Amino acid sequence: MKSSKSNRREFLKLLTYSTLGVATTPMLASCATLFSTKMKNNGFKKAIVIGSGYGGAVAALRLTQKNIPTLLIEMGQEWKLTPKHDTFCKMITADKRSSWRSSTPHAPITIPFFIKKYAGVLDKEKHPNMDVFLGRGLGGGSLVNGGIAITPDKNYFEKILPSVNSEEMFDKYFPLANKALRVNTIEADFFEETPYYQFSRIAREDAKKAGYQTKFFPNVYDFEYMKKEAKGEVYKSALNGEVIYGNNAGKWTLDRTYIAQAQETKNLEIRTLCQVTNIEQLENGHYKILITKLNTKGEPIAQETYTCQYLFLGAGSMGTSKLLMKSKHEGGLSKLNEKVGQEWGSNGNIMTGRNFVNATGRKQSTIPVLGIDGWNDPENPIFAEIAPLPMNLETWTTLYLAITQNPERGYFAYNEITKEVQLIWNKNQNDPAKQAAKKFIDRMNKANGGIRSHLLFNNGYGDDFCYHPLGGCVLGKATDNYGRIENYKNLYAIDGSLIPGSVGVNPFVTITALAERNMDYILKEDFLNE
Numbered sequence: 233m234k235s236s237k238s239n240r241r242e243f244l245k246l247l248t249y250s251t252l253g254v255a256t257t258p259m260l261a262s263c264a265t266l267f268s269t270k271m272k273n274n275g276f277k278k279a280i281v282i283g284s285g286y287g288g289a290v291a292a293l294r295l296t297q298k299n300i301p302t303l304l305i306e307m308g309q310e311w312k313l314t315p316k317h318d319t320f321c322k323m324i325t326a327d328k329r330s331s332w333r334s335s336t337p338h339a340p341i342t343i344p345f346f347i348k349k350y351a352g353v354l355d356k357e358k359h360p361n362m363d364v365f366l367g368r369g370l371g372g373g374s375l376v377n378g379g380i381a382i383t384p385d386k387n388y389f390e391k392i393l394p395s396v397n398s399e400e401m402f403d404k405y406f407p408l409a410n411k412a413l414r415v416n417t418i419e420a421d422f423f424e425e426t427p428y429y430q431f432s433r434i435a436r437e438d439a440k441k442a443g444y445q446t447k448f449f450p451n452v453y454d455f456e457y458m459k460k461e462a463k464g465e466v467y468k469s470a471l472n473g474e475v476i477y478g479n480n481a482g483k484w485t486l487d488r489t490y491i492a493q494a495q496e497t498k499n500l501e502i503r504t505l506c507q508v509t510n511i512e513q514l515e516n517g518h519y520k521i522l523i524t525k526l527n528t529k530g531e532p533i534a535q536e537t538y539t540c541q542y543l544f545l546g547a548g549s550m551g552t553s554k555l556l557m558k559s560k561h562e563g564g565l566s567k568l569n570e571k572v573g574q575e576w577g578s579n580g581n582i583m584t585g586r587n588f589v590n591a592t593g594r595k596q597s598t599i600p601v602l603g604i605d606g607w608n609d610p611e612n613p614i615f616a617e618i619a620p621l622p623m624n625l626e627t628w629t630t631l632y633l634a635i636t637q638n639p640e641r642g643y644f645a646y647n648e649i650t651k652e653v654q655l656i657w658n659k660n661q662n663d664p665a666k667q668a669a670k671k672f673i674d675r676m677n678k679a680n681g682g683i684r685s686h687l688l689f690n691n692g693y694g695d696d697f698c699y700h701p702l703g704g705c706v707l708g709k710a711t712d713n714y715g716r717i718e719n720y721k722n723l724y725a726i727d728g729s730l731i732p733g734s735v736g737v738n739p740f741v742t743i744t745a746l747a748e749r750n751m752d753y754i755l756k757e758d759f760l761n762e
């Protein structure tokens with residue numbers, strides 16, 4: 233086990249690397265800010281949750297409802313909505329708020345202008361051959377995502393998580409998650425009439441001609457609010473280009489659902505702009521966590537520690553996997569088993585598009601509601617979300633976020649020199665996903681005309697980034713069947729890291745429902761004496 237002295241030494245070493253220009257974390261790499269190296273000990277907390285995305289938010293709510301005082305720690309900022317609707321920036325006028333410590337706005341398509349480095353809401357973690365987009369802030373991915381809220385296909389769920397009782401999930405925890413997330417569905421009449429979904433209707437026609445089924449899917453964007461936007465009665469958010477850099481209205485993000493409910497219990501303490509950098513188990517079985525306090529530029533300004541009895545990791549597939557691997561290799565959690573850091577996947581994500589299709593419309597809602605469902609096609613299983621291109625001009629382009637059944641998996645590795653954890657993903661590991669997307673695009677173009685979208689992505693296929701990172705601390709392998717991390721009592725993974733690389737649909741409903749299930753069991757069995 234490591235002392236706080238050696239942790240401080242580690243941190244200073246990192247800072248030295250960063251000022252020497254040696255690659256460390258993106259956050260530290262370009263930072264020359266000096267700060268007090270005095271470690272502040274913040275004392276003991278009963279339960280700590282790291283990360284405030286879906287998994288973390290469920291843990292925070294269910295713990296606090298049981299009267300367990302809980303500290304929720306988040307590295308991003310709190311983004312409070314204001315009556316002036318000026319919390320977040322729009323996509324086409326992106327400013328520093330858009331991106332986590334970047335000098336150009338993070339986006340799947342290059343936006344060629346400069347912004348100031350800031351602790352903005354969308355991050356793009358760069359790993360070899362794979363950039364991973366992530367939400368940063370109180371509410372995690374819910375702040376930046378498209379809100380698509382799909383309960384997965386039961387057969388596929390049983391295939392990916394065979395140890396989980398699927399009856400119980402589909403009877404109890406999926407309905408619970410859908411309700412708590414405030415999932416709703418677009419009204420058919422509105423969809424058919426509004427100019428804002430012309431892009432989806434055009435794609436539906438094309439899909440039909442190519443012999444594909446389409447289906448509507450639910451969302452956490454409030455469609456009653458959207459109808460009012462269309463009538464000009466309220467502030468326009470989804471109908472005016474807001475999504476990946478946050479919505480100033482209309483969307484039920486986690487800070488307005490799970491986390492708000494947890495705050496009402498008065499048992500929740502929240503700390504934002506605090507990045508957990510290491511975990512260590514102490515001799516009495518408690519956990520000590522090392523925190524780097526950040527300023528609003530995302531630069532480190534101080535170091536602090538907490539200790540706790542129960543520790544829940546909700547830092548997402550990337551955050552949780554990296555923290556565990558780092559702590560394992562630096563001695564704080566050296567008994568983690570060999571499955572930790574394994575079975576990472578991108579949910580088979582490929583972003584692609586077709587140019588020179590029929591007019592898709594200048595006005596486009598940013599909230600996707602329709603998908604092309606070829607999931608049960610044995611020759612080429614694929615589910616393609618029809619995504620908007622809300623650029624406020626006619627592009628004659630259809631964009632798709634395709635989810636494929638790519639069986640390839642990556643893993644996380646610790647680099648002894650940089651002391652950083654990196655995702656290992658080879659370029660050709662995305663070939664199965666790319667092939668599936670190509671077959672899909674070829675079939676669509678053959679039936680309708682149009683060409684694959686060279687203009688948007690390299691060769692037409694965005695195969696070097698993803699929105700849906702999953703795995704790294706897989707249920708039943710790195711943990712028991714409920715997320716208890718092997719060899720460490722009272723240490724839990726509760727987020728997307730539990731799912732082995734693929735879920736077949738957009739993942740947050742599954743992450744939430746699984747977290748609900750695991751918390752139910754953990755609270756009943758591990759907190760008996762609380």
Ligand SMILES: Cc1cc2nc3c(=O)[nH]c(=O)nc-3n(C[C@H](O)[C@H](O)[C@H](O)COP(=O)(O)OP(=O)(O)OC[C@H]3O[C@@H](n4cnc5c(N)ncnc54)[C@H](O)[C@@H]3O)c2cc1C
Nearest residue numbers: 283285286287307372373377378380508548551728739740
């Ligand atoms: C642009 C975009 C669009 C998407 N659209 C959809 C969609 O429409 N539907 C869907 O189902 N999914 C969508 N997703 C994916 C979805 O948002 C994620 O699957 C989901 O957020 C993962 O939940 P999680 O709880 O695992 O982690 P996250 O939601 O990623 O939360 C992890 C949190 O932990 C924090 N954190 C990480 N490391 C640390 C640390 N060391 N210390 C402190 N805090 C830390 C992060 O800042 C973050 O707030 C989208 C993602 C993106 C990026």
